[in-house]
Amino acid sequence: MKKHLATAAALPFLFSAAVPALAQYDAAKVEKLRDAALKDDVAWDITEGLTTEIGPRPAGSPAEARARDWAVSKLKKLGFSNVRVETFDMPVWERGEERAEIVAPFPQKLVLTALGNSGATPMDGITAEVIGFDSLADLEAASDADVRGKIVFVSHGMVPTQDGSGYGYFGGARRQGPTVASRKGAAAIVIRSIGTDHHRNPHTGVQRFADGVAPIPAAALAIPDAEQLQRILKRGKPVTMKLTLTPRDIGTHQSGNVIAEVPGRDPKLGVVLAACHLDSWDLGTGAIDDATGCGIVTAAAKRVMDGGDKPLRTIRVAWFGAEEVGLFGGIDYLRKHPKDHAVIAESDFGADRIWRFDSKLNATAQPIVRDLGALLAPLGITQGFTDRASGSDIGPLSASGVPTIELQQDGTRYFDLHHTPDDTLDKVDPEQLRQNVAAWTTMLAVTANAKVEFGPVAADQQ
């Protein structure tokens, strides 16, 4: 399929006055880059290398530091310019022992894992009665007297969705549950993992006790274990659990963002940011979260770099540090680079095929959106929102009004693996990974060369 440049003639009257020569990219060349990317091996090479040679990369850890060295070396070898690390300090929480068992009425072990920033039990654990709730709302509605001194259990079950929207809704049990339980005087909280699988691999994830709220032990049961506990509670006898969690805060450590560039011809036009995160949770090797993201954006940027024509705008690849535990990398980056960008995008939702293309750009850039839609359609990508797009690390930048593009990966099986020990290389489908690279290559080739203002767009309302 040949798709030619958008022209004023193709535009609705509303935009036409603002659009002179809209683009400098050559659609035929973009298509060629796109189709060649379907044979990409660079994204796999980065994913395989990072997960194998570093493995888990917890924020602020020596492993994350090794990963930064690995990234700098890899990005230089790939031919990028201005490869550098921007460091920052952050508080580090470290997992300890984690064990749980039903003491009565049916003694047996349960599999769980501490949530980020969980409080600790004594070394030999706590033993308390379990009180079960079907949802966070039920916990919120409970009286303090019912909850006090007990181990709260929230069993709300997440359902898979293609766009990942289940995470926002069901994730409340993890994000707010510990604070709600602590305020009511609970001894601890265990939640059903925020996930969609049925394996005995619990899903960790960050939570943060609200200011002034005392940290309590907070953990996620593997889903089979949560269902087991539900069945046991349904028998109607008092259920006693012994819980041992010994995480600790180990003070301030260094993390950092690794940055590399494909220099553009006109620095004044602002940077196209292609972001991912380098850190991972400690349980798996961070394959889909987010080694693949770094593989995808880097492979795509390299394809544009190697495509023959120096792009109009600089493409900046950012492998952020310390995303998982509170977006520390993204926040540090925003502080240092609030004004650099023409348009930003991030890959942090696995590597299953991209199915939808969302954007939040100025009205003058809509022809580019339509062009991009047409160039992405052969990859099986549909047009989505034109008034909303975001990301995790780039979330604060995006919310501040920086034009944003979002290439949505299929999230149907993402939460089977997310934040579990099971997030390992074998879960990555090389063919779907290549489709991601092709979509990103297309997007970067167009946005780095389009002669258009992507912004301003309105900042999100607070």
Added chain:
Amino acid sequence: MKKHLATAAALPFLFSAAVPALAQYDAAKVEKLRDAALKDDVAWDITEGLTTEIGPRPAGSPAEARARDWAVSKLKKLGFSNVRVETFDMPVWERGEERAEIVAPFPQKLVLTALGNSGATPMDGITAEVIGFDSLADLEAASDADVRGKIVFVSHGMVPTQDGSGYGYFGGARRQGPTVASRKGAAAIVIRSIGTDHHRNPHTGVQRFADGVAPIPAAALAIPDAEQLQRILKRGKPVTMKLTLTPRDIGTHQSGNVIAEVPGRDPKLGVVLAACHLDSWDLGTGAIDDATGCGIVTAAAKRVMDGGDKPLRTIRVAWFGAEEVGLFGGIDYLRKHPKDHAVIAESDFGADRIWRFDSKLNATAQPIVRDLGALLAPLGITQGFTDRASGSDIGPLSASGVPTIELQQDGTRYFDLHHTPDDTLDKVDPEQLRQNVAAWTTMLAVTANAKVEFGPVAADQQ
């Protein structure tokens, strides 16, 4: 479909002289029992109850003793006769801590679990170089000098098969690998789990060091971890692993077989044995291995018991103890009941649908085989071997020449779960479980009432 009784006229000349009135069962009644069993809830109830109220049931443990009490109570409540426990003593091996990590060149933790009868490391572990082999044969071919003092790694990968035959072939790495490695002076052995999944749930299982061979630490890596170790080894640098396994032998403890009967009209005709095993590995809750087996055979026997007609032969349900660690229950049972049986069968391969019906019966019983084939076909079951059938606990009895029937479950996904933490209730498909009950009900109704000699059959050659 109406299937009438086999008659002499339907038989090949070879058998006709030996077949008077072949059967006393009423095929229409059997069909009615069979079809009613497709709505069975008893097998689920047993499976759910045992896995929830007892959970893991390691051989010789207090949990297995609680499970026997649970079984006796349940079998009495279901209306069985002669409910009893036949106890026996057995040596007990108990899992301890189990941890592994790559120390160099790429430090990271690996997930593994000790194999049954594994030796122990010191409490603070051992650290040694890893030597990798693609198969047990490659390990066997290695020189002692290459292996001595190292941690042996065997990476042979199992493939799924419907009939489970991959287990015999690929299982050698687990069964013989530790002995072979110890003989060559290895410090320890870790194998790729004998399984077909890609989750970070290692597959345990029994192995036994040959007489005179010193026990060494022996463990199975989860499959993603085994593939990770392979990738690391392929980098070509020396790989050092720290391994901590602290299992121990805790002496002789009691186990037992729980037995219950549906009394027949003519005790002289011998017993139809419907077997399963009550114990499980410690990592999961033993749902598919083998709570479902006990659910299936018990639900089927109950259906025949409640069908209105007292069967000709006694049906004996046996929930064996201590199967997983060396068939102790089956061996004790054989010692006490060598001559009781007309025909024997066992359910110990999960609860996915039965797809094939195998038998090893006397020539005079072949019309019954054909009748049974026709009665099972509407359940989607095909005719298999007529000269081979066995089971695990009943293996020694079967090998000694006792007529045997085998209703083969589909094993395609069995080894995704087998001996892992993931063997939990949620893996059981209630509809396929019911098909199992229907097949077993059919088989028990026919064999308990068929007026035929099932044996003698030849003993297996040693």
